[in-house]
Amino acid sequence: MIALLHRLGLGADPRPLARYLVSAAVYAISAGTAFGLLVPLLSTLLAGHTGTAARWLLPLAGTVLVGWVAHYEQEVRVLALASAWRRRLYQRLGTHVVRLPLGWFDGGRAAQVEQLFGGGVETAVRTVHLVQALLGALLTPATVFLFLLCYDPRLALTVLVTVPVVLAVFVLARRITDRTEAAHHAATRQASDRLVEFAGAQPVLRANGRGAGGRALLRDALQDQYRTARRQVFGALPGEHLGQLAIQLAFTAVLVVGLLLATGGRVDAPRIVALLVLGVHFLRPFADLAGIAGGIRACRAALVRLDAVLRTEPLPEPAAPRSHADASIELSGVDFGYPPGSPKVLTGLDLVIPAGTTTALVGPSGAGKTTVTKLIARFFDVDRGAVRIGGVDVRDIAGARLAELVSVVFQDVHLFDGTIEDNIRVGNPDATDEQIRQAARRAQVESIAARLPGGWASRVGAGGGLLSGGERQRVAIARALVKDAPIVLLDEATSALDAENEAAVHAALAELARGRTLLVIAHRLDTITGAASIAVLDGGRLVEQGTHAELVAAGGRYAALWAERECAQGWRLAAH
Numbered sequence: 001m002i003a004l005l006h007r008l009g010l011g012a013d014p015r016p017l018a019r020y021l022v023s024a025a026v027y028a029i030s031a032g033t034a035f036g037l038l039v040p041l042l043s044t045l046l047a048g049h050t051g052t053a054a055r056w057l058l059p060l061a062g063t064v065l066v067g068w069v070a071h072y073e074q075e076v077r078v079l080a081l082a083s084a085w086r087r088r089l090y091q092r093l094g095t096h097v098v099r100l101p102l103g104w105f106d107g108g109r110a111a112q113v114e115q116l117f118g119g120g121v122e123t124a125v126r127t128v129h130l131v132q133a134l135l136g137a138l139l140t141p142a143t144v145f146l147f148l149l150c151y152d153p154r155l156a157l158t159v160l161v162t163v164p165v166v167l168a169v170f171v172l173a174r175r176i177t178d179r180t181e182a183a184h185h186a187a188t189r190q191a192s193d194r195l196v197e198f199a200g201a202q203p204v205l206r207a208n209g210r211g212a213g214g215r216a217l218l219r220d221a222l223q224d225q226y227r228t229a230r231r232q233v234f235g236a237l238p239g240e241h242l243g244q245l246a247i248q249l250a251f252t253a254v255l256v257v258g259l260l261l262a263t264g265g266r267v268d269a270p271r272i273v274a275l276l277v278l279g280v281h282f283l284r285p286f287a288d289l290a291g292i293a294g295g296i297r298a299c300r301a302a303l304v305r306l307d308a309v310l311r312t313e314p315l316p317e318p319a320a321p322r323s324h325a326d327a328s329i330e331l332s333g334v335d336f337g338y339p340p341g342s343p344k345v346l347t348g349l350d351l352v353i354p355a356g357t358t359t360a361l362v363g364p365s366g367a368g369k370t371t372v373t374k375l376i377a378r379f380f381d382v383d384r385g386a387v388r389i390g391g392v393d394v395r396d397i398a399g400a401r402l403a404e405l406v407s408v409v410f411q412d413v414h415l416f417d418g419t420i421e422d423n424i425r426v427g428n429p430d431a432t433d434e435q436i437r438q439a440a441r442r443a444q445v446e447s448i449a450a451r452l453p454g455g456w457a458s459r460v461g462a463g464g465g466l467l468s469g470g471e472r473q474r475v476a477i478a479r480a481l482v483k484d485a486p487i488v489l490l491d492e493a494t495s496a497l498d499a500e501n502e503a504a505v506h507a508a509l510a511e512l513a514r515g516r517t518l519l520v521i522a523h524r525l526d527t528i529t530g531a532a533s534i535a536v537l538d539g540g541r542l543v544e545q546g547t548h549a550e551l552v553a554a555g556g557r558y559a560a561l562w563a564e565r566e567c568a569q570g571w572r573l574a575a576h
C-alpha cells in the first residue's frame with residue numbers, strides 16, 4: 001500500500017506529508033497522555049486529597065493545549081495535503097489519458113475512466129484522512145498502555161491479553177458483514193441496471209406488447225434486492241454485536257482483575273476506579289479499527305484502479321518525428337490481432353490509397369474493415385508490417401501531427417448535448433461562425449437545424465439522441481469539414497436511412513471527398529459505385545480491388561455482394 005501511494009505521488013512533496021504525520025502522531029499521543037494523567041488526578045481527588053489533585057491540573061492542561069495545537073495543525077495539513085494530491089492526481093490522469101492509444105478505450109474502458117474522474121479520485125484521496133484515524137487508533141491506546149504499565153503492570157498485562165481476542169472477534173465480525181454487504185451491493189447494482197434497462201427499453205417493450213413482461217423482470221430484480229437487503233441487515237447484526245460483545249467482555253475481564261486487586265487490598269479503591277477509566281480508553285479505539293480497515297480496503301481498491309490506468313503505456317512517440325510527403329496511405333504486409341499477439345484479425349494485408357482519391361472498403365461483418373481504419377489513425381500499432389502516410393510509417397509521425405492529418409468519422413457518431421454548432425466546432429475550436437455555417441451547408445446539416453423547433457439554438461440531446469443516425473453522421477461530416485484534415489476515414493452509418501437522408505449523406509460525402517484522401521467503410525454498396533477504387537476484405541485479407549465496373553465484370557466476391565444487394569432490393573419491391 002505504501003509503494004502504491006508513493007507511485008501515485010502522495011509523497012511527491014515530502015515536507016507537508018511529514019508535518020501532517022508528525023502532527024497526527026502528536027495529537028494521538030497527547031490524547032493518550034491526557035487519559036494517563038487523569039489517573040493520579042482522579043485517584044487523589046477520589047481519595048479526598050484535593051490539594052495534591054490540583055497539582056496534576058497543570059500538566060493535564062499543558063497536554064490538552066499541545067493536543068489542541070497538534071489537532072489544529074493536523075486538520076490544516078490534511079486539507080492542504082488532500083487538495084494538493086487531488087489536483088496532482090486529476091492532472092496526471094488527464095495528461096495520461098490523452099496520451100493513451102485510442103484503441104485502449106474500447107470495451108468499457110471509457111466508462112472506467114469516467115468513474116475514476118468521478119468518484120474514484122475522491123475515494124483514493126480519502127486515504128489521507130484515514131491515516132490520522134489509523135494513527136489515533138494505534139498510538140492513543142499504545143500511550144495509554146504505557147501509563148497503565150507504569151501504574152499497575154498486572155492490570156496492564158490483563159488488558160494486553162484481551163487485545164488479540166478483541167481483534168480476532170472484529171476480524172470475524174467484519175467477514176460476516178462483508179459477505180452480506182457484497183451480496184447486497186450486487187443485487188442493488190442489478191436492480192438499478194434493470195431499472196435503467198426497463199426505462200430505456202420502453203419503446204421496444206411496448207412495440208412488442210411486452211409491457212407486462214418487462215415489468216416482471218424488474219419486479220424480480222427488486223424483490224431480489226429487497227431479500228438481500230433484509231439478509232444484510234440480519235447478517236450484519238451478529239457481526240456488529242459480536243464486536244461490541246468482545247469489547248464488553250474485555251472490559252469485564254479488566255474489571256474483575258481490578259476488583260480482585262482492590263479486595264485483596266493491594267490497590268486502593270480510588271486508584272482502581274481511575275485505572276478502570278484508563279482501561280476503557282485503551283479498549284475503545286479497537287471498535288474504530290474495524291471501520292478504518294473497511295475504509296482502507298475501499299481506498300485501496302480505488303488506488304489500484306488509478307494505478308492500473310496510470311501504468312498503461314502510451315503509444316511510443318518517435319524520437320525523431322518525420323514529415324509525410326503527401327496524403328497517400330499504404331498498408332504493407334500488415335498483421336494485427338486484439339490484443340497484440342492474439343488470433344490475427346488482419347493477415348498480410350497490402351492496400352494502397354493514392355492521395356486525393358476515394359477508396360471504399362467492403363466485406364462481410366467482422367472482415368476487419370474498422371480495424372484497418374483504427375490502424376491508419378494509430379489507435380493501435382500493427383503486430384507486423386507497416387502503415388504509412390505519405391511514405392512515412394505512422395509510428396514515425398508525431399502523435400499530435402497525426403491527429404491533425406486524419407479525421408475519423410465513426411459509425412456510431414457521439415454528439416454532445418449542445419447545439420449543432422457546438423458539435424461542429426469540436427472539429428476546430430478556432431473556426432469562425434462563418435466557417436461553421438459553411439461546413440454545415442456543405443454537409444447538408446442546415447436542413448436538420450431547420451426542422452428542429454429552436455433552429456440552430458436547439459440542443460441535440462445526450463449522445464445526439466434527438467437526431468437520426470444519418471443526421472448525426474452529417475453533423476460528424478461537418479465536423480470533419482471544419483477540421484479540414486487531408487485524410488478522412490469514415491465508417492458509414494449502418495442505420496437504415498430514408499431516401500432524403502440517404503441523398504443528403506451522399507452529397508455530404510461528395511463534399512468531404514473533394515481534395516481529400518477518403519477511405520469509406522461502405523455498408524450500402526450504392527454509396528460507393530463511383531469510388532476510384534473498391535477494396536474487398538474477407539477474413540482479414542484483401543481479396544479483390546478495382547472499380548465497381550471492373551469488380552462486377554470479374555464475377556468474384558464483390559459481384560456476389562452486388563447481386564445479393566440487387567436481390568434484396570427486388571424482394572423489397574415485391575413485398576410492397
Ligand SMILES: Nc1ncnc2c1ncn2[C@@H]1O[C@H](COP(=O)(O)OP(=O)(O)OP(=O)(O)O)[C@@H](O)[C@H]1O
Binds near residue numbers: 339365366367371
Ligand atoms: N476492441 C476489440 N477487441 C477485441 N476484438 C475486436 C475488437 N474490435 C474488433 N474486434 C474483432 O475483430 C474482428 C474484426 O472487427 P472489425 O470491427 O474490424 O470488422 P468489420 O469488418 O468492421 O465489421 P462490421 O462491418 O461488422 O463493423 C471481429 O472479429 C471483431 O470481433
